[in-house]
Each structure stands twice: as C-alpha cells, then as structure tokens.
Amino acid sequence: MNQKNEKLILGIETSCDETAASVVADGRMIKSSVVASQIDLHARYGGVVPEVASREHVKSILPVIDQALQEADISLKELTAIAVTYGPGLVGALLVGIAAAKGLASASQLPLVPVHHLEGHIASAYLADPGLEPPFLCLIVSGGHSSLVQVTGYTSFEVLGRTRDDAPGEALDKIARTIGLGYPGGPLIEKAAVGGKRDAFPLPVTHFPDSYDFSFSGVKTAAINWHQKLMREAEKEGRDWPSSCSQADFAATFQETVVQTLVGHARKALIQGGYPALVIAGGVSANLRLREA
Numbered sequence: 637m638n639q640k641n642e643k644l645i646l647g648i649e650t651s652c653d654e655t656a657a658s659v660v661a662d663g664r665m666i667k668s669s670v671v672a673s674q675i676d677l678h679a680r681y682g683g684v685v686p687e688v689a690s691r692e693h694v695k696s697i698l699p700v701i702d703q704a705l706q707e708a709d710i711s712l713k714e715l716t717a718i719a720v721t722y723g724p725g726l727v728g729a730l731l732v733g734i735a736a737a738k739g740l741a742s743a744s745q746l747p748l749v750p751v752h753h754l755e756g757h758i759a760s761a762y763l764a765d766p767g768l769e770p771p772f773l774c775l776i777v778s779g780g781h782s783s784l785v786q787v788t789g790y791t792s793f794e795v796l797g798r799t800r801d802d803a804p805g806e807a808l809d810k811i812a813r814t815i816g817l818g819y820p821g822g823p824l825i826e827k828a829a830v831g832g833k834r835d836a837f838p839l840p841v842t843h844f845p846d847s848y849d850f851s852f853s854g855v856k857t858a859a860i861n862w863h864q865k866l867m868r869e870a871e872k873e874g875r876d877w878p879s880s881c882s883q884a885d886f887a888a889t890f891q892e893t894v895v896q897t898l899v900g901h902a903r904k905a906l907i908q909g910g911y912p913a914l915v916i917a918g919g920v921s922a923n924l925r926l927r928e929a
Contacts, residue, residue, distance in 0.1 A: 642709070643716045646740075648701065650733030651725025651753055652780065654685045655696035656661050658707035659715075664766050668707035672696040672767050679819045683809055684779075688727035697736045712744045720750040721756060725780070730839055754795070757917040758787055773911040775902045777926070778918035779805030779820075782850045782898070784905050787915075796905060797848025804894050807852040811890050814863050815883055825887045826923055832888030836881045839893040841900065848901050852894065859890050899929045 642661040653674040657665040674692045705711065720737035721732055741748040749919045751759075757776045762768055774793070782799035794869040802810075805822055814823030817828055839858050842851040863886065869878035877883050886909040906914055920926065 643727050644703065644710060645716060645749070645894070646701070646712075646715050646718045647751070648695045648697075648720040648733045648737045649756070650697065651721045651728060653678055653689050653692075655693050655700050655733075657701045657704035659704055659710065660763070664763065666763060667710070669702045670704045670707065672699050672700050675820060676747065682813050682819050684726070686726045686728055688733065689726055690732060693729050693732035697732055701736065701740070704809070708709075712740065712746075715746055715750050716746065717741075717747040718744075719751050721753055722750040724753050732736075732814070749917070754781065754783060754785060755793065757781075758785065758793060758915070760917055761915045762790075765856070768913070768915070771911065772913040772915055773905055773909060774915045774917060775898060775916045777804055777898060777916065777919075777920035779920070781918065782852070784848045784886070784901060786909065786911075796909075797850065799850040799852065799903060801851055801853040802856055804850075804852055804898065807856040807894065808920070810856055811859050811887075814860055815886055817887075822920055822923060825891050826925065828884055828886065829888035829891045829925070832882065832884030832886070834888045834892035836885035837887045839865075839889065841893060841897050845883060848905055850897065850901060854896070855890070855893050859886075859893075862886075891923075895926050895929050898926060 645660050647658045647660060651869050655672040656670065658669040661667050670799055674689060677688060677692065718737050718741045720733050721730065722734060737748060758774050761774065769788050770787045772787050774787050776783045776785060782803045783795050784797040786796050788795045788841050790796065808825050809821035812818060812824050817824040839855050843856050858860060866881050866886070869880065870876060873879060902914055916926065
C-alpha cells in the first residue's frame with residue numbers, strides 16, 4: 637500500500653532472455669525487482685534462440701509482474717505509470733513486454749512510458765549511486781551492445797561510439813563455446829581465466845582513427861585461429877591443451893584483449909571530452925577484470 641504518496645513506476649523488460657519487472661519509487665528506490673531467467677534453457681543451444689525466448693516471455697510475463705506488485709505491496713491502481721523497454725532487442729521478445737504493458741496501462745488508465753534500452757542501462761546507474769548527476773560518460777557493455785555514451789541530462793544522451801560488428805558479450809559467448817566452456821560465456825570465461833597468463837599469445841586490439849567505435853569480430857576470429865593451432869599442438873603432445881598454453885591462459889588472454897579494447901576507448905573519450913565521471917553499465921560490466929582496469 638502506498639502510504640507516502642510516492643510516484644510509483646512499474647518497469648517491464650523483455651528485450652532478450654530475461655523477463656523482468658520492477659517497482660521503483662520516486663525514481664530512486666527499488667521497491668521490488670523480479671527476474672525470470674532463461675539461461676539454463678538457452679545453454680542447451682549454446683546461445684539465445686529468439687523463438688524460444690519469446691515463448692518463455694509469454695509464459696513468464698504476467699506471473700513476474702504479479703510478483704513484482706506483491707513484493708512492493710501495491711496494486712495496479714496505486715501506480716503512477718508503467719514503463720517498458722521498446723528496443724533495441726529481439727523483436728519477438730520485445731513485443732511480449734510491450735503488449736503486456738499496453739494492456740495493463742489501458743485497463744488501468746495509466747500513462748505508458750516507452751524506454752530505450754540504452755537509456756535503461758544509463759538509468760540503472762542512478763539507482764546504484766543516488767548522488768550521481770549528469771553530465772558523465774557511460775560505457776555500456778552487454779551481450780548485444782557496446783556503446784560509449786555522452787550523458788548530458790537525465791533523459792538526454794548522445795552515442796559517441798558503438799560496435800561495428802560483434803558486441804563483446806557475443807564474442808565472449810563464441811570463444812567460450814570454442815574452448816568448451818558453454819553458455820553464458822562472459823562469467824564462464826572470467827572464472828576460467830583465474831590464474832591464467834594474460835599474454836599467452838598475440839591478439840589484435842582494433843582502434844579506428846577519429847572514432848570511438850568498437851570492433852570485436854577481428855579478435856574473435858584471431859582467437860579461433862589460435863585455438864585451432866593450439867589444438868594441433870596439443871594433439872601432438874597427447875594432451876587436452878598444449879604445454880605452451882592452458883585453457884586458463886587462453887581465457888585470460890582473450891578476456892584481457894576485450895577489456896583493454898573497452899578501457900582504451902573509454903580512456904580516450906574521458907581525456908578528450910573532459911568528463912567528470914565514467915559509469916560502466918550492462919551485463920558485461922559485472923566482469924571483475926573490467927572493473928579493475
């Protein structure tokens with residue numbers, strides 16, 4: 637029950653492989669946060685299958701919303717508005733969240749607020765650090781996105797650079813599968829990299845002159861080629877991995893190259909733009925090596 641006359645927003649997110657709903661009070665306080673993950677399901681296929689994701693969202697969306705409202709101890713009529721991710725993301729997955737949000741907003745006569753996926757990542761920083769205020773530079777790193785964003789206001793931003801091909805999360809997933817780790821790749825590579833050498837073999841770090849854009853397809857392809865070479869060595873030695881490079885070394889080297897690519901671009905933008913703060917958001921931002929760097 638809303639006894640404090642708070643502005644209560646129900647947020648709905650279905651852009652990829654998680655069905656999520658949350659109630660936030662006055663833009664800063666999380667009253668509830670419910671997530672139905674599909675990781676175990678997609679792990680069977682080595683990555684997210686869009687059609688499967690959409691079907692799972694249909695199953696989960698209403699129970700997740702109901703649970704979010706229950707945990708916040710409020711009813712629909714007490715909400716101020718309903719917000720929903722409208723893109724970018726998997727089209728079929730997004731439509732499930734949008735349809736649910738539209739239906740609830742219409743039935744409850746509540747305003748419907750469409751939220752850009754990148755803007756949602758940026759806004760999460762305000763919840764983590766209530767004292768944070770624009771302007772600042774935001775590095776968004778996730779399974780499907782890699783962007784450097786200049787944040788000039790709470791609802792205004794400009795994308796300075798984005799990935800031209802694979803997102804870092806996609807590259808990590810591919811390499812994790814290549815070396816037999818499974819899905820999701822980011823956390824598994826981070827775990828496998830513990831104790832490994834970060835320079836076991838050379839990998840390219842791609843930079844574009846006069847641009848903050850990212851590229852990870854080159855380093856991904858180079859790593860796959862190195863893996864094939866190392867497996868031939870291992871076969872000759874009668875081992876799973878050659879003496880010159882362990883699985884931990886391989887994981888640590890690839891992870892370090894991805895991290896240094898991201899950090900290099902962010903550092904360049906910070907220096908040239910003179911921003912007072914750098915914020916890291918997105919799923920890959922949980923990587924401890926990225927946070928250390």
